[in-house]
Amino acid sequence: MNSFDYLSPLKLDDALSALQEYGPEARVLAGGTDLTVALRDGKAKPRLVLDCKRIGDVSSGIELRGDHLAIGARVRMVDVASHPDIQRLFPALVEAANVVGSFQIRNRATLVGNACNASPAADTVPVLVACGARLELTGRGGRRVMPLVDFIQGNRKIALERGEMVTAVHLPRPANPVGAAFERMTRRRGVDLATVNVCCAIDDAGVTTFAFGAVAPKPFVVREPGELADTRTTASRRDAILDALFTDVSPITDVRASADYRRAMVQVLAGRAHGRAIQRRTAGDRHA
């Protein structure tokens, strides 16, 4: 492994100063489950590795703040999956967080790290995108908030400016539990990267959003204005809508699947995710 400087600051100001100084030669270390592999392979050759796990003013918690749920940059997958507010409001995020890597990975990997790694196959990203997640980016000049779907610019490309780090992810707090479900296709059930994954989320206004992973360099998002959310829509009409929705998808062939297989699975997984999202939404309405 190449050598690098290591900093584990206790204060966010110190972290931001170092990030400003080192610029693109700095990498932020959270759980390290992706970065350590890249460091060993030589795919990442930073001069500075900045460990964010001890920064007191970067949250390691999940809290309801006004109109959104804030998940701090130090929050691990295991914390996401076991948190009562996330289980209640965003069960699809629990489903996705629970299939990231293995127990060992989920005990280290962070939700924000999964987003910042910007792997097209990331499991939590489709759920976050479909639920309208925004990232809180902090630099020495202040904070800005950016939709995750814009933050991810392509395969491993993110819109982080010099001297900035992602300090939290914000999920808009829904009036009712989001009718959302996560589905994925893998070659084996456990500890595998997704061949295709998708989150279907139906919001309070009845708009259905599909966000797919692993079919494009960045999340592939499609919206339907209302018919899919209507429980009176017939099954055949639903299938016709789903058939017409994803014609623009153009996945690649790689070690995990061919483009044709991926295109077919887009339809299959969308149908499954939508079916469960509708069920959840109906159940949520009954509780409301």
Add this chain to the structure above:
Amino acid sequence: MPDDCSIALTINGEARTLRVQPHDVLLDVLRDKLDLRGPKECCSVGECGACTIAVDGRTVNACLMLAVEAAGTSIVTIEGLGKRGTTPLQEAFLKHGAVQCGFCIPGMLMSAQALLDQHPDPDDDAIREALSGNLCRCAGYYRMFDAVREVARSGAAAGTTSPSERADDGVAAVGDAEAPRHEAPRRNRDFVVGSSVKRFGGLERVSGTQAFLADIACPTCCTSSSSRSMPRAPG
């Protein structure tokens, strides 16, 4: 050249202060500096689980952690699991024949113990899920599931068996008193047909002391490696 870092941590109950480089991987430090060679290096990308250790009570892949990240933590490796003897889980692995080549066993035991510590009565799905981050090249998964299940049902996940208490007749001293046991014939201990025998070398494999090739330190040896490229057809 970046400076060395001094880190203080607890390893298998013992307070240690170590000097490490920022780019030292925790697994390498455990194995090469501290001579704790129970955690194995295999895939080095967090897929195989052979390097599984517990950090502050949670299992992690030691190959994916920098040593500097371990500052202030408490680490348990397979060497610390049965420090005062073998645990019921280690005994059950031996009893059920879950130990074959033994390479995955240190990591597998760490994952299984973490499951039992957090969920004393896991169902079969939970057992499979808990071990899904650990690969066994001998594919001995079912016997491991049986071993974990037995310990869970006996309620004996904690505690250890001291070497003097351990049955050495091929039958583990752990488990449900109701469970049928195949007693080895006592008069002729070499006569083992019809009885379960513990794997030869099994104790070393569940305690992490069995040396595999990469575990053999030979400071005076000269080592070499060769790499070959595959011939490719033109065009």
